[in-house]
Amino acid sequence: MDRLKGYGKILFFVGIPLVPLLAFWFIPMFVSLWLSTTDWDYISPEFNHVMLENYQTILTSGNFYAALKNTAFFSVMTVIPTIIFGLVFAALLKKVMKGSTLFKSLLFSPWITPMVAMSIVWTWIFQPDVGLLNQILGWFHLPQPSWLTDSNTAMWAIIIVTIWKNAGWAMLFYADALSKIPNELYEVGKMEGTSWWQNSKYITIPLVSPTTLFLVIISLIDAIQAYDQIQVMTQGGPAGSTRTLLYLYYQMAFEQFNMGQATALSTIIVILTGVLAFLLFYTSKKWVHY
Amino acid sequence: MQQTFNRSKSVFRYAFLIVFSLMMVFPLIWMILSSLKTTEEIFAVPITLFPETLQWGNFSGALEMAPFWLYMFNSAFTSICIVILQVVLSSMIAYALTQLKFKGKSLLFNSILITYMLPAAATYVPSYILLSKMGLLDSLTGIVVSNVASVFTIFLLRQAFMQVPKEMIEAARSEGANDFAVLTKVMIPMCKSTIFIAGLIGFVSMYNNYLWPSLIVKSEDKYLITVGLNRFFTNVGSFADTWPFIMAANVLTVVPLLLLFVLLNKWFIKGISDSGLKG
Numbered sequence: 198m199d200r201l202k203g204y205g206k207i208l209f210f211v212g213i214p215l216v217p218l219l220a221f222w223f224i225p226m227f228v229s230l231w232l233s234t235t236d237w238d239y240i241s242p243e244f245n246h247v248m249l250e251n252y253q254t255i256l257t258s259g260n261f262y263a264a265l266k267n268t269a270f271f272s273v274m275t276v277i278p279t280i281i282f283g284l285v286f287a288a289l290l291k292k293v294m295k296g297s298t299l300f301k302s303l304l305f306s307p308w309i310t311p312m313v314a315m316s317i318v319w320t321w322i323f324q325p326d327v328g329l330l331n332q333i334l335g336w337f338h339l340p341q342p343s344w345l346t347d348s349n350t351a352m353w354a355i356i357i358v359t360i361w362k363n364a365g366w367a368m369l370f371y372a373d374a375l376s377k378i379p380n381e382l383y384e385v386g387k388m389e390g391t392s393w394w395q396n397s398k399y400i401t402i403p404l405v406s407p408t409t410l411f412l413v414i415i416s417l418i419d420a421i422q423a424y425d426q427i428q429v430m431t432q433g434g435p436a437g438s439t440r441t442l443l444y445l446y447y448q449m450a451f452e453q454f455n456m457g458q459a460t461a462l463s464t465i466i467v468i469l470t471g472v473l474a475f476l477l478f479y480t481s482k483k484w485v486h487y
Numbered sequence: 488m489q490q491t492f493n494r495s496k497s498v499f500r501y502a503f504l505i506v507f508s509l510m511m512v513f514p515l516i517w518m519i520l521s522s523l524k525t526t527e528e529i530f531a532v533p534i535t536l537f538p539e540t541l542q543w544g545n546f547s548g549a550l551e552m553a554p555f556w557l558y559m560f561n562s563a564f565t566s567i568c569i570v571i572l573q574v575v576l577s578s579m580i581a582y583a584l585t586q587l588k589f590k591g592k593s594l595l596f597n598s599i600l601i602t603y604m605l606p607a608a609a610t611y612v613p614s615y616i617l618l619s620k621m622g623l624l625d626s627l628t629g630i631v632v633s634n635v636a637s638v639f640t641i642f643l644l645r646q647a648f649m650q651v652p653k654e655m656i657e658a659a660r661s662e663g664a665n666d667f668a669v670l671t672k673v674m675i676p677m678c679k680s681t682i683f684i685a686g687l688i689g690f691v692s693m694y695n696n697y698l699w700p701s702l703i704v705k706s707e708d709k710y711l712i713t714v715g716l717n718r719f720f721t722n723v724g725s726f727a728d729t730w731p732f733i734m735a736a737n738v739l740t741v742v743p744l745l746l747l748f749v750l751l752n753k754w755f756i757k758g759i760s761d762s763g764l765k766g
Contacts, residue, residue, distance in 0.1 A: 292497070306745070
C-alpha cells in the first residue's frame with residue numbers, strides 16, 4: 198500500500214510536468230535526429246530513408262560554409278564586446294555613490310525590450326540617407342556606409358544591435374561578481390602602489406573569471422540562436438551576407454519545407470554547440486580561478 | 488592632492504556613465520520622438536530632434552491600420568497562461584528533484600541540464616509536426632501548450648527549493664503534512680520571491696518571443712504583438728509616409744514592458760543576477 202502510494206506520488210510530481218517536457222523537448226531532439234536521415238518534404242505522406250545523404254549534401258554545399266563563417270564571425274564579434282562592455286559598465290558603477298541604481302537601470306533597459314520592435318527602430322536608425330547614425334557620422338566627416346543594403350556592412354549592423362541589447366545584461370552579472378571581491382585586496386594593491394592596469398590584470402579579471410565563463414557560454418549559445426534581428430533587418434541578405442546557420446535552418450525547414458536537410462543541419466548546430474561548450478569548460482581550468 | 492585626483496577620477500566616471508547610459512537609452516528615446524513627428528520631420532536632413540507639434544494622431548492612425556490592441560491582448564493573455572503553467576509544473580518537478588527519491592532522478596536532472604544548453608531550434612520541426620497532428624497550429628492554445636515546459640524555471644526553482652531549511656520541512660511533516668501540503672504550504676511560500684522573478688522573466692521572454700510563434704499563428708486575429716508588428720512593418724515599411732505610424736506601433740509594443748520595468752526594476756535587476764547558476 199505504501200509502495201503504491203509512493204508510485205502515485207512520483208507519478209504526480211514527476212509524471213505530469215514530464216509530459217510537456219517529453220513532448221516538446223526530449224522526444225523532438227530524437228525525432229529530429231531520425232528525420233535527418235529521410236528526404237521528407239512535409240507535404241507528401243511518403244518518404245525514403247536516405248541515411249547520411251542529407252549530411253553529405255550540407256557538408257558539400259557552399260551555402261553551409263558561408264553560413265558557418267557568418268555564424269562564427271557574428272558570435273565572436275558579439276560575445277567579446279558584450280562581455281567587455283558588461284565588465285566596463287560594472288566597473289564604472291562599482292565606485293559610484295549616487296545614482297548607481299538609476300545608471301544600472303538605464304544601461305540594462307534595452308534587454309527588456311522586444312528584439313523585433315527594436316530591430317525596426319534600428320532599421321530606421323541605419324537608413325543610409327536619412328538615418329540618424331549616418332547623419333551623426335556626417336557631422337564628423339566619417340564615411341557613411343549604406344549599412345543594411347551593403348553586404349560588407351549588413352552584418353556589422355546586426356552585430357551592433359545585438360551588443361546594444363545584451364551588454365546591460367552582462368553588466369548585471371559582473372556587478373554582482375565585483376561586489377563580492379573583498380576591498381582589502383585593492384587596499385593591499387594601493388599600499389604597494391599598483392596601477393589601475395595591474396589591479397585589473399591581477400585582481401579583478403582573475404576574480405570574475407567564473408562569471409566570464411558563464412557569460413561566454415550563455416552568450417555564445419544565444420549568438421548561435423540569433424534570429425529575430427536578422428529576420429527583421431535583412432532576412433539573411435544582402436547576398437546571404439547575414440545568413441547564419443540558424444537562419445539557413447529556418448529557410449530550409451519553413452520556407453522550402455526540406456525537412457530532411459533542415460533537421461540534418463539542426464543536428465550539426467546541436468553538435469557544434471555541444472563541442473564549443475565542452476571545449477570552453479575543458480579549457481576553462483586554465484583561465485578560470487574559483 | 489590625492490583628494491583632487493580622486494575627485495577628477497569620479498567626474499570621469501560619471502561622465503562615462505552618462506555617455507554610455509545615453510547611448511543605451513537613445514534608440515528608445517529616438518523611437519518615441521519619431522512616433523510623434525510628421526512624415527516631413529521624420530525625413531528631415533539635417534535631423535530635427537523634437538517635433539514641432541506632437542502628432543498624437545500617429546497612434547490612432549497606426550491603430551486604424553492594424554488591430555494592435557488585439558495583438559497585445561493575445562500576447563499578454565498567452566504569456567500569462569504560459570507563466571502560470573510553467574510555475575505550477577516547474578515547482579512540482581523541482582519538488583520531486585529536491586525532496587523525493589526515485590529511480591532515474593539524476594538521469595532526469597542531467598537531461599534537463601543538457602536541454603538547457605542546446606539550441607531550442609533543434610526541436611522546432613518535430614514540435615511543429617506534433618502541433619499540427621494535435622490540430623493546434625494557428626491557435627493560441629498551440630502557443631501555450633508548446634511553451635509550458637521551461638527548463639530555466641525548473642532550474643531556478645530547484646535552486647531555491649534546495650535553500651529551504653530542512654528543519655522547516657521536517658516540522659511540517661511531523662505535523663502530518665503530506666507532500667502536496669509541504670509543497671504548497673512550505674516550499675512555495677518560502678520561495679515567493681524566486682517564483683515571482685521566474686514569472687517576471689518568463690513573462691518578458693514570452694511577450695518578446697518571435698520565431699516560434701511566427702511559425703504557429705497564421706491568421707491575423709491570432710497574431711502575437713511581435714508577429715503582428717513585423718507583419719505590419721513588412722507590409723507598409725516600403726512606403727515612406729508610413730514611418731511615423733510604424734514608430735507609433737513600436738512605441739505601443741515597447742511601452743508596456745518599459746512601464747513594467749520602471750515599476751519593478753529592482754526585481755528584474757536582483758532576479759537576473761541571482762539567476763546565474765554560479766559555476
